[in-house]
Amino acid sequence: MTYSIEARDLRLDYRGSPALRGIDFRLAGGGIYGLIGRNGSGKTSLLSLVASLAKPTAGTLLVDGEDPFENPRIMPDVCLVQDRIKDSGDEIWKVGSFLRTAAALRPRWDQEYADRLVDLFELPRRKRISSLSLGKRSALNIIVGLASRAPVTIFDEAYVGLDAPSRYAFYDEVLADYMAHPRTVIMSSHLVEEVDSLFEEVLILDEGRLLVHEDTDDLRSRGVSLTGPAQAVDDLRHGLTVLNEQVLGGTKSITVYGDLDEDALSRARAAGVEAGPVRLQDLFVHLTRKDRR
Amino acid sequence: MTTTTRRSPALTVTRLVAPTMLWISALYLAIAIAVFTVIAYVELGLGERTDESTSHAELLANSSPRFFLGSLALIVTSTLLAHYLPMGVTRRQLFWAGTTLALGGAAVAAAVIAGLFLVEWFVLDGTGIPITYRTPHLFDGSTQVGTVFLEHFIALAAFMVLGWLIGSVFGRYGGWGGLGLLLPCLLLGLLPEALLGVGWVGQAYDALGIEPLPTAASVPLGIAAVAVMLLLNHRLMRDMPLRRPTS
Numbered sequence: 001m002t003y004s005i006e007a008r009d010l011r012l013d014y015r016g017s018p019a020l021r022g023i024d025f026r027l028a029g030g031g032i033y034g035l036i037g038r039n040g041s042g043k044t045s046l047l048s049l050v051a052s053l054a055k056p057t058a059g060t061l062l063v064d065g066e067d068p069f070e071n072p073r074i075m076p077d078v079c080l081v082q083d084r085i086k087d088s089g090d091e092i093w094k095v096g097s098f099l100r101t102a103a104a105l106r107p108r109w110d111q112e113y114a115d116r117l118v119d120l121f122e123l124p125r126r127k128r129i130s131s132l133s134l135g136k137r138s139a140l141n142i143i144v145g146l147a148s149r150a151p152v153t154i155f156d157e158a159y160v161g162l163d164a165p166s167r168y169a170f171y172d173e174v175l176a177d178y179m180a181h182p183r184t185v186i187m188s189s190h191l192v193e194e195v196d197s198l199f200e201e202v203l204i205l206d207e208g209r210l211l212v213h214e215d216t217d218d219l220r221s222r223g224v225s226l227t228g229p230a231q232a233v234d235d236l237r238h239g240l241t242v243l244n245e246q247v248l249g250g251t252k253s254i255t256v257y258g259d260l261d262e263d264a265l266s267r268a269r270a271a272g273v274e275a276g277p278v279r280l281q282d283l284f285v286h287l288t289r290k291d292r293r
Numbered sequence: 294m295t296t297t298t299r300r301s302p303a304l305t306v307t308r309l310v311a312p313t314m315l316w317i318s319a320l321y322l323a324i325a326i327a328v329f330t331v332i333a334y335v336e337l338g339l340g341e342r343t344d345e346s347t348s349h350a351e352l353l354a355n356s357s358p359r360f361f362l363g364s365l366a367l368i369v370t371s372t373l374l375a376h377y378l379p380m381g382v383t384r385r386q387l388f389w390a391g392t393t394l395a396l397g398g399a400a401v402a403a404a405v406i407a408g409l410f411l412v413e414w415f416v417l418d419g420t421g422i423p424i425t426y427r428t429p430h431l432f433d434g435s436t437q438v439g440t441v442f443l444e445h446f447i448a449l450a451a452f453m454v455l456g457w458l459i460g461s462v463f464g465r466y467g468g469w470g471g472l473g474l475l476l477p478c479l480l481l482g483l484l485p486e487a488l489l490g491v492g493w494v495g496q497a498y499d500a501l502g503i504e505p506l507p508t509a510a511s512v513p514l515g516i517a518a519v520a521v522m523l524l525l526n527h528r529l530m531r532d533m534p535l536r537r538p539t540s
Contacts, residue, residue, distance in 0.1 A: 048534075048535070051379065052378070052383075053378060053379065053534060053535040054534035054535065054536075055532050055534065069532075070383050070384060070385060070531070070532075071383070072302075072383050072385075072386070075381045075382070075383055076302070076381035076382075077381070078381065079381070080379060082379075101309055101376075101380065102380060104305050104309065105302060105305060105306075105377065105380040105381060105382060106380065106381065150381075
């Protein structure tokens with residue numbers, strides 16, 4: 001089961017200052033969406049509205065065609081996973097009772113899957129959450145997010161506490177479970193490099209505004225990486241916006257923003273320069289750079 | 294694949310929270326009863342009697358239980374919102390869970406107190422020590438279990454809902470706003486007892502020569518005052534945001 005998400009001129013003020021400044025987008029649902037932005041860009045504010053943790057100051061937000069706020073049909077089907085158990089006071093609970101609570105309140109909870117994930121992430125059921133390491137707490141949150149099988153599942157930087165092997169196990173698990181049980185998955189992160197291959201569409205927020213909402217491949221095609229002999233690469237860079245530059249011996253690699261016409265590409269190939277896709281991270285850094293605002 | 298079916302989230306939340314509240318309250322009541330039993334034994338059993346009234350069940354009931362339960366209720370809103378809103382439970386469902394917990398907690402405590410009055414009567418019956426009360430009550434004797442329960446249920450419910458309301462006010466309006474609204478909340482919370490004309494308010498009525506309302510009017514009005522506090526809680530909770538750090 002998948003739900004669409006639509007926002008029209010969505011605004012949220014927090015203590016008088018705007019956290020979201022009129023956002024418009026539509027997610028058709030049934031995909032893995034990336035929400036990226038710098039710290040304080042409004043990612044968590046936007047996701048909190050989707051999960052009904054707060055009410056929009058103005059504008060419209062629809063989940064599966066309905067206002068999610070205080071909606072008893074929608075709210076149980078939206079699972080927002082944050083890496084913030086400590087703030088919620090849940091740390092006094094034991095792992096087992098936390099999972100039992102989620103099982104009692106999430107209508108699509110899959111207990112067998114939860115048990116398998118507990119084994120995968122080696123979580124001790126009888127320990128208090130407060131005694132768990134940051135990584136294990138993140139794992140517990142992730143288990144709740146995955147096993148809830150909510151039609152809208154949101155991971156708000158919920159996996160940044162995991163070590164690298166656990167993070168890759170999580171990415172594999174998200175993809176495998178999404179394939180088996182398609183739903184709307186939103187992943188917010190600033191570890192863009194690790195997760196960009198999962199995203200079908202990307203939303204980039206900056207200072208409470210939506211900068212970009214595009215298909216990931218279309219976004220990547222906005223730039224190109226050029227790798228080859230340093231002199232040949234330098235000859236090609238004139239008039240282009242360089243996002244990133246690396247030199248190794250006589251080889252240079254640059255990432256440029258903007259279209260490279262066929263002539264330029266032909267010249268590049270002739271000079272032994274290889275053209276490749278741009279990294280999402282480079283585009284993100286470029287688009288949200290302060291001097292660009 | 295095994296899936297669970299969610300039945301009545303409000304009741305589920307009540308079921309999840311109630312055991313913790315019951316354990317804490319039971320521990321408190323056990324300590325309070327033990328302390329007051331020792332005081333009663335020293336005063337009455339060992340002949341250390343003074344001219345003071347003899348009911349130690351009344352002494353206990355008029356003092357800490359209402360403040361203890363009121364304090365416990367201070368964290369109802371913050372606890373329910375922080376734990377269960379992210380689990381997909383609506384604020385309205387959490388309000389009903391809070392109402393069940395507050396009124397259920399008051400009912401259990403009132404039942405225990407009514408039982409203590411009865412035990413005290415049973416112990417003192419035949420000893421020649423008459424049971425006398427310090428403050429006015431709706432009941433005339435400890436064996437009027439229903440009336441003892443009703444009076445204490447209304448008083449305890451008022452304090453529990455008051456504690457809950459104060460917690461909601463602070464959650465909604467922050468520290469300074471909460472402080473500003475504290476006095477009106479306290480006055481509202483004391484209103485049921487004032488309407489019933491029992492406890493120290495009843496004592497003050499006696500001293501001032503004020504005639505309390507008849508029971509037929511005071512009980513419904515006292516319950517109505519509790520209901521007003523519940524409604525205010527609902528108004529405060531219905532769109533209260535769960536504030537967390539943003540990124």
